[in-house]
Amino acid sequence: MTDMPQPAEMERRPRKPSPWRNLSVVWLVPVLALVVSLGIAWRTYADRGQLIEIEFQNAAGVKAGETTLHYRDVIIGTVENVGFTEDLEKVLVSARVDNNIVPFLNETAQFWVVRPEVTAQGVSGLSTVLSGVYIEGTWEKTGGPAPDRFQGLDQRPLVDVTDEGTRVTLTTQDGTVTSAGTPVFYRGVQVGRTEAPRLDESGSVVMVEAFVEAPHDRLLTTATRFWDNSGFSVSLGADGLTLDVGSFAALLSGGISFNTFFDGGRPVEAGHIYELYVDQDSAKTNAFSRVSGNTVTLATVFQGGVSGLTSPAEVRYEGLKIGEVRSVSAFVTGEGNDMEVSQQVLLEIDPELMGLPANSGLEDVLDLLSPAVDEGLRARLESANLLGSTLIVELAKVEGAGPASLDRTADPYPVIPSVPSNVQDINATLEGVLKRVNGLRIEELIQQATSTLASIETVATGSEIQTIPKAVVDLIEDARALVNSEAAKALPGEALDALADLRITIDRVNSDGVIAKLSSTLASADAAMANLSTASDELPALVADLREVAAEARDLPARELVESATEFLNGADALIDSEETRAIPPALTAALEQLRGLLAELQTGGAIENTNAALASARSATESLERATADLPSLTARLESLVARSEDLISAYGARSDFNSETLSMLREISAAARTVTSLARSLERSPNSLLFGK
Amino acid sequence: MSDATIQTARDAGLVACTQCGRVHGAQETMCVRCGAALSSRDETSLQRVWAWWFAGLICYIPANIYPMLKTSTFGSELDNTIIGGVIELIDYKSYGVAFIVFFASVVIPISKFLAIAYLAYSVQYPTTLPGKVRQHLYETVEFIGRWSMIDVFVVAILSALVQFNFIVNIHPGIAAVSFALSVAFTMLSAQSFDSRLIWDADEDRRT
Incomplete structure (x- = not known):
């Protein structure tokens, strides 16, 4: 029994070790996992960025969680929520902005929604066709506390706040x-x-x-x-x-x-x-003036009408432009029959243009003008040019002007004394011309001719009668040349000038007073004419004398003599009183009117309409492109039709003109643009992804 | 076949190599054939099971919170969590795929957590289920664990294949990594479990 095989002796003493000493290394793994997880969670929370709110009128295409916020085309945040303001008036977009950007945000920030746009200046925002819209922002880099809520713009601002x-x-x-x-x-x-x-x-x-x-x-x-x-x-x-x-x-x-x-x-x-x-x-x-921005204001008062004087007519001093008329206003002085309408004209004068230092003030200008006024400087109206009906104000020394001085204390502006408008001076000039015509010693001349003829007569009755006809004819020729030339010749010219001036004056004068004056002038002109005609009364005597001469030179070519004399007189008369001469100014005016009409027609006519049509086409092309880029060929077609239309326009004008060549070069430009668009469309058809990758 | 009649190797003072199966005396600490460490019972087994289990659980939380897939289409990026992806698949009427993803990514991992926790718990405390059932449970868990990786494979394949620059792009999210880690940890947890403990507990209860 004792030899009986025993099971192997086993030391089965379960140790009771400390749970810590027996701790497995594996426990490090969950601890590590926990730490890493917590770390990630914390970082995510910390990196979350700051939430800002932007109000937009219209936030088409903005989607929560998808639409991004850009700064200089770099993403700086994402839209988290799209809602409405409290009163539902606006769209409220909440976006989370990266933490590294937040310190730079301040109240200058502007935000707008970027959408695809095709304009004549170019195509922009094409990348948003497929990826959807995004919000672009810009602000000054100064930093500072950022408000929680920003006002979004409807469109890209004209000026980036960072642009200088x-x-x-x-x-x-x-x-x-x-x-x-x-x-x-x-x-x-x-x-x-x-x-x-x-x-x-x-x-x-x-x-x-x-x-x-x-x-x-x-x-x-x-x-x-x-x-x-x-x-x-x-x-x-x-x-x-x-x-x-x-x-x-x-x-x-x-x-x-x-x-x-x-x-x-x-x-x-x-x-x-x-x-x-x-x-x-x-x-x-119009580029005068207000050059320095430093102007002083003076006033002047004109009696009677100042029709044709408008702001900003020129103000001239010694022929130089020194300012502009700021306003013209009428006021009434006196009562009853003495009532008179005066025109107060405010003059804006740039001291710099008068040669004064740039920073001169009103006092300096007055100091300059005051002695000049004492010496006869007056404001008067002057016609701006020969044909126009516009008036300007001229400060000029007027001979014989009554004593006057610069009224420095006048309210509200110092008043420069004026003389009656220069329009009346023109009348006076006309009168003077007529006086000069009157003063020409025509009578003396004719008397001399008469006495000469008388001498001829005595000669003709003399013995050397055979030689007389030729001599007489020569003499008459000489007399004719004499009358034709020099002072006599100046007569028609000056009368012509006078008539031209008269014509201008009549054109310009509208008010009753001036017309009255004009008629008085005309009356005196009539008188002058009467004088002229009395002077001419002697002409028949001359003719009579000539006839006598002719009668006495019986066998000689008297008819020729008479005819040449009559011809001369008729010629002179016709020259002075010709309808054509009188018609020159109106004809010129009419020509100018026609020219102006032609220009206006050209400006308002087909050219602008075609441009508008082109604009409409471009606009509709823009809309098409916004919807889908596939419509590009139709844009080409429209451009081609624009070309066709423009060609029609060209054919309306003559060939080989500047207009033609310019237009043709422009059409070539348009054709080139159309070709570019076509090739763009073709290349897009071939490789649509080039649109996506921008290659 | 009655359990009561069986004398266990442990009772007989023997210990088998878990690697090659050779039986040694109890005093041996190393397999004479394959050199693997011998132990009658792995005393740190439960500790390791729980450690891996917790690690897996911790990783499973971000795996569900964070996006698994980052899909960018024409510049617009779309994040999908596991559950979000499943819901989207249901929206697209892909019920089959939705079920597979849901099963592999949600049902299996969670069942594994529960099963491992139950097994580890049952070793230390009395339990109602017989040992044989628990052994089957353990084998099932070990077998099926790897299939949870199906989601991770899908993500890996997609992000490798779907790279068309601007048009479509797929990137794995943080969740893909943590989900993979979670699956790996639970597999390690299951492997750390010494299934012999099931029988010990069974015996203890019977005696």
Whole structure:
């Protein structure tokens, strides 16, 4: 039994070790996992970014969790929620912005929704066609506390707050010349753009905000002039029909140019207000003044009508432009029969243009003018040019002006004494001319001729009668030459001038008083004419004498003699009193009217319509492209139809003109653009993914 | 076949190599044939089971919270968690695929957690299920564990294949990593379990 095999002896003493000492290393794994998990959770929470809210009028295409927030085209956050403001007035987009961006956000931040856009200036936002819209933001990099809620913009702002440059305001009457994003050119180079035009508070003026990028904004001075250079400009001049076309983009979307035609402008502050002129010429011609911005205002009072004087007519001093008429207003003085209408004209004068230092004030100008007024300086009206009906104000020394002085204390502006308008001076001039005509010693001349003829008569009755006819004829010829030349010859010319002046005066004079004066002048002219005719009364005597001569020279060619004399007289008469001579000024005016009409027709005619059609086409093309890029070929087709239409336009004008060649070059440009679009469309058809990858 | 009549190797002072099956005396600590460590019972087994189990559970939480797949289509990125993906598949009426994903990614891992926890618990505390059933349970858990990786494989294959630059792009999310870790940890947990303990407990209860 004892040998019985026993199971192997086994030490079965279960140890009771400390649970810690026996701890498995594997426990490190869950601890590590826990730490890592907590770490990830904490980081996710910490990196979550800050929630900002942006209010939009319209948040088409913005989706929670998908739409991203961009800064300089880099994603900086994601939209988390799209809701409404408390009053449901606006869409409230909540977006989470990356933490590293948050410190830079401040109240200057601007946000807008980027959508695909096709304009004449180019295509933008194409990447959003497939990926959906995104929100772009920009702000000044100064940093600072960020508000919780931002106001979103409807569209990309004209000026990125980070862009450097100057923002100015243009005023115009017609808002159609610009649109949002209209380029601003300087010597044909784009240096800025405009915002959409808006009306001022009163609704009478269209304001256009324009932004000129640095460093070009230093070209802006107070002397700078802006004008609209969109579309065609067709002008008819001595060198034929000329067509001026800016860039293709400017043709479609308009453009604004600026330049500085004068020196002496001062740098402008942001927000400076400029007038937008219709074209370059009017910008140039109106370009005076307010150059320095430092002007003083004086007043003057004219008696009687100042019809034709409007703001901003020129103010001239010693023939130089020194300012502009600011306003013309009428007031009544006296009572009853003494009642008289006076016109108060406010003159805006630039001291710099008078040769005074740039910073001169009103006192300096008055100091300069005061002694001059004492010596006879007066304000008077003057016609701006020979044919026009516009008036200007001239400060000139008037001989024989009554004593007057500069009224420094007048309210509200110092008053410069005036003399009756120069329009009356013109009448006086006419009168003087007639007086001179009157004063010509025609009678003496004729008497001399008569006595000469008398001498001839005595000679003719003499013995050398055979030689007389020829001598007489020669003598008559000489007499004719005598009358024809020198002072006599000046008579028709001066009368012609007088008539021209008379014509202008009649054209211009509208008010009763002047007409009365004019009629009195005409009366005196009549008297002068009467004098002239009495003087001419002696002519028949001359003829009689001639007839006598003819009678006495019986066998000689008397008819020839009489005829030549009559011819001469008729000729002189016809010259002075010819209908054609009288008709010259109206004919000239009519010609100008026709010219003007032609220009107006050209401006308002088919050219603009075609441009508008082109714009409409481009706009609809834009819409098509917004919907789907597949419509590109139709844009091409439209451009081709534009070309076709333009060709029709060309055929309407003659061949081989400047207009033609300019237009043809423009059409080539359009065709090239159309070809580009076509090739773009083709390449898109071939490899649509190039649109996606931007290759 | 009655359990009562069987004398266990342990009773006989023998210990089998778990690797090659050779039987040694109880005093041996190393298999003379394959060199594997010998022990009659793995005393740290339960500890390791619980450690791996907890690690797996911890990893399973972010696996469900964070996105599994990051799909970017035309620049717009879409994140999908496991459950989110299943719901989306149901939206697309792909019920079969939805069921497979749901089964592999949710049902199996959770059942595994429950099963392992139950087995480990039953070793230490009296339990109602007989040892044989628990042995089957254990084998099932060990077998089926690897199939949970199906989701991870799908993610790996998709992100390797679907790389079309801008058009479609698929990237694995954090959840893919943590889910893979979770599955791996639960598999280790199941492997750490010394199934012989089931019988010990059974015997203890009977005696």
